[in-house]
Amino acid sequence: MPLTVAIVGGSVAGLTAAIELRSLGCHVEVFERSATEMKSRGGGIVLQQNVIDWFSGTLGLPLDRVSTRTDFLRYFDRDGNVVSNRQKVWHNTSWSTLHKALLATFGSASYHAGATAVDVAQDEHEAVVTFEDGSVCSADLVIFADGISSVGRARLSPQTQPEYAGYIGWRGTVEESLLTSTTLTALADSMSYYVGENTHIILYPIPGPDGQLSVGERLMNFVWYRNIPAGDEFTSMVTDRKGRLCSVSVQAGEVKQEFVDQVRIDAEVLLPAVASEVVVKTAQPYIQIMQDTIADRMAYGRVALIGDAAFASRPHAAAWTAKAVSDGLALAEHLEKSQFDVTEALANWEPAQLEIGRNLFNRVREMGARSQFENSWEPGDPTFDFGLFGPDI
Numbered sequence: 001m002p003l004t005v006a007i008v009g010g011s012v013a014g015l016t017a018a019i020e021l022r023s024l025g026c027h028v029e030v031f032e033r034s035a036t037e038m039k040s041r042g043g044g045i046v047l048q049q050n051v052i053d054w055f056s057g058t059l060g061l062p063l064d065r066v067s068t069r070t071d072f073l074r075y076f077d078r079d080g081n082v083v084s085n086r087q088k089v090w091h092n093t094s095w096s097t098l099h100k101a102l103l104a105t106f107g108s109a110s111y112h113a114g115a116t117a118v119d120v121a122q123d124e125h126e127a128v129v130t131f132e133d134g135s136v137c138s139a140d141l142v143i144f145a146d147g148i149s150s151v152g153r154a155r156l157s158p159q160t161q162p163e164y165a166g167y168i169g170w171r172g173t174v175e176e177s178l179l180t181s182t183t184l185t186a187l188a189d190s191m192s193y194y195v196g197e198n199t200h201i202i203l204y205p206i207p208g209p210d211g212q213l214s215v216g217e218r219l220m221n222f223v224w225y226r227n228i229p230a231g232d233e234f235t236s237m238v239t240d241r242k243g244r245l246c247s248v249s250v251q252a253g254e255v256k257q258e259f260v261d262q263v264r265i266d267a268e269v270l271l272p273a274v275a276s277e278v279v280v281k282t283a284q285p286y287i288q289i290m291q292d293t294i295a296d297r298m299a300y301g302r303v304a305l306i307g308d309a310a311f312a313s314r315p316h317a318a319a320w321t322a323k324a325v326s327d328g329l330a331l332a333e334h335l336e337k338s339q340f341d342v343t344e345a346l347a348n349w350e351p352a353q354l355e356i357g358r359n360l361f362n363r364v365r366e367m368g369a370r371s372q373f374e375n376s377w378e379p380g381d382p383t384f385d386f387g388l389f390g391p392d393i
């Protein structure tokens with residue numbers, strides 16, 4: 001029997017679940033807090049195989065129309081020499097490209113922008129979401145796909161709190177057209193790394209702001225991981241220009257100028273020239289706080305937590321988007337298998353998704369420890385390869 005489903009959060013996890021559940025005959029409504037078109041935070045997303053299958057299968061999008069491709073994993077030393085260059089293909093996109101494709105597939109008729117959920121309740125027959133304006137939506141199934149600061153998780157699992165990992169990621173993008181030809185040639189076809197003492201940086205090309213895919217028209221994206229112990233300096237860094245203490249990221253254009261100036265100086269001192277040029281030329285670098293928020297459950301009767309609402313952690317394995325897609329697709333599969341018995345489907349769905357999330361979390365925690373604190377990452381080490389289930393898997 002088709003179900004009514006309310007999904008809170010209209011980003012990657014929410015729209016993936018929405019498209020899949022609707023294709024099974026469910027009546028799906030998506031409620032998204034943002035009232036306007038959402039702007040990318042500006043960073044790249046590396047596509048894991050399950051996301052590629054979803055893109056090119058269900059969404060019918062040829063991969064080469066929505067992603068850039070890198071062919072090598074290339075490590076530089078401090079002087080800019082290539083010290084490891086292994087062949088490995090990755091397809092990379094941007095959050096906005098991914099989101100646009102998902103939203104175009106789902107359509108706008110059942111996508112309610114500007115709807116902020118504030119609470120949820122349930123009994124044995126239905127679950128009810130309450131919104132900021134006092135309106136409610138009742139459904140057979142409620143899915144919270146509302147990201148790292150999830151209201152669903154706060155209501156259902158208030159004991160789950162973020163834990164700061166001791167380092168931040170400086171992130172940003174620069175137009176490839178602004179790079180010198182030496183730097184562009186060095187970086188254009190690779191996932192590029194520099195691993196220094198208690199720090200590392202990753203750089204790779206992503207589509208341009210309007211989806212441009214040709215070399216020279218794309219964006220070069222970077223994440224530079226730097227250790228900042230909790231304390232006054234950290235607090236000052238994550239307090240934005242308007243004096244607001246940020247809990248997840250300090251967005252582009254909102255990082256205090258003194259820190260932007262300093263990161264550019266540090267880049268020239270600490271990084272090889274190919275990497276420092278990208279950091280220095282990035283007009284508005286921004287900060288992602290590296291932290292772990294790990295829910296101990298994802299299924300609560302008729303209510304599910306998926307994607308970053310359940311597990312939000314560090315990006316070292318480039319797989320949290322893949323985890324979000326996996327949560328949504330697996331949930332749909334279990335609903336179909338259980339002939340749309342919601343509580344049975346959620347109970348059967350939860351263990352494997354919890355295990356995927358915990359394994360991924362353990363892995364990124366170890367990658368973070370080895371790269372930022374133990375200095376045991378040798379250039380080219382395959383255990384650092386991206387992957388949802390393990391290195392390159």
Ligand SMILES: Cc1cc2nc3c(=O)[nH]c(=O)nc-3n(C[C@H](O)[C@H](O)[C@H](O)COP(=O)(O)OP(=O)(O)OC[C@H]3O[C@@H](n4cnc5c(N)ncnc54)[C@H](O)[C@@H]3O)c2cc1C
Nearest residue numbers: 009011012013033041042043095116117146147307308324
């Ligand atoms: C605007 C935006 C840009 C991003 N850019 C990047 C990027 O460039 N690189 C990268 O690696 N990752 C990016 N991410 C994060 C990445 O998409 C996620 O980590 C991952 O894909 C898992 O997605 P998710 O759908 O679980 O969570 P998210 O993508 O965080 O989505 C959560 C959604 O829920 C909405 N929401 C939150 N609270 C409520 C509420 N109370 N009521 C209704 N809706 C609510 C949010 O507005 C958001 O759309 C971005 C996320 C967003 C929202």
